[in-house]
Amino acid sequence: MPTVLIIDDNAAVGVALDVLFSLHDIAALHAASPEEGLALLASEQIDLVIQDMNFSADTTSGEEGVALFRQIRARYPDLPVILLTAWTHLDAAVDLVKAGAADYLPKPWNDERLLATVTNLVELGQANRALAQRVGRERRERRELENQYDLRGLVWADPALERVLQLACQVARADVPVLITGPNGTGKERIAEIIQANSQVKDGPFVVLNCGALPSELIEAELFGADAGAYTGASKAREGKFEAADGGTLFLDEIGNLPLAGQMKLLRVLETGRFERLGSNRERQVKVRVVSATNADLAAMIRAGTFREDLLYRLNVIELRLPALAARPGDILPLATSFLAP
Incomplete structure (x- = not known):
């Protein structure tokens, strides 16, 4: 009363x-x-x-x-x-x-x-x-999160993103694949960096491959490397992203763009940690934490036959769904201030 x-x-x-x-x-x-x-x-x-x-x-x-x-x-x-x-x-x-x-x-x-x-x-x-009590509580929770974890300088304020960050930091130390989903521009790569920074392999390499930025015929060579002569223009052997990320984290952006042949090889690496370079029969062993991201509807791609269901099962051990900026109004002003700062 x-x-x-x-x-x-x-x-x-x-x-x-x-x-x-x-x-x-x-x-x-x-x-x-x-x-x-x-x-x-x-x-x-x-x-x-x-x-x-x-x-x-x-x-x-x-x-x-x-x-x-x-x-x-x-x-x-x-x-x-x-x-x-x-x-x-x-x-x-x-x-x-x-x-x-x-x-x-x-x-x-x-x-x-x-x-x-x-x-x-x-x-x-x-x-x-x-409202003041809620804002005060959210500020305390935000400070606690920032003090407890390395958030890689992320600019944020909205509780919707806080829930994603809490989960990302909690699963970071678990050696399991993580799938980050959400629209373009929501910060999926930054979340992957945060997972790496708070993981048991935080001192290892963080390697990024944008599967949507490469021709389909080159993705396998980028992922697994290639021996000399494996394809036209391959004058010398080169290591792939998995070798470069050994002992660290490999971030596969736009995973939905990976061709079916590459999906099969990726599935094998996730299952065994082993792979062969393109043009080579020698098996190689790596220890890599895989974090992938997509803005595609992978379930629809599975129904269309363009994405392997067993690969999604392997990648989607933990899914982090990033809300669009429209669903995080509390982040708009801090981001604008950050972008416009001299």
């Missing part, structure tokens, strides 16, 4: 407002002087203050009320205050509303208007406090 503090030297005003508010499930406390009101504010949980503007006998200047309002405003800047007086000075009312007063009502007051104002202000105050 919300609580309203009434600061008025007239006991009848306190009784009348107490009766009015009690009929609408609002508790009321009454203070007869500014000092008593400030003491109650310090000791009680107050949602709104209704204060008189004059407390001394034969005083109509409103100076006492202005002084009290400024003290309340200084100590409790978010607490709504309604000013109530029989001596209405328009200039004073305008000045105090500009200074933050919620409303300025004359005596005798209109019950319906006063009640509507109090109800709206109390609901708004409760909503603002709930």
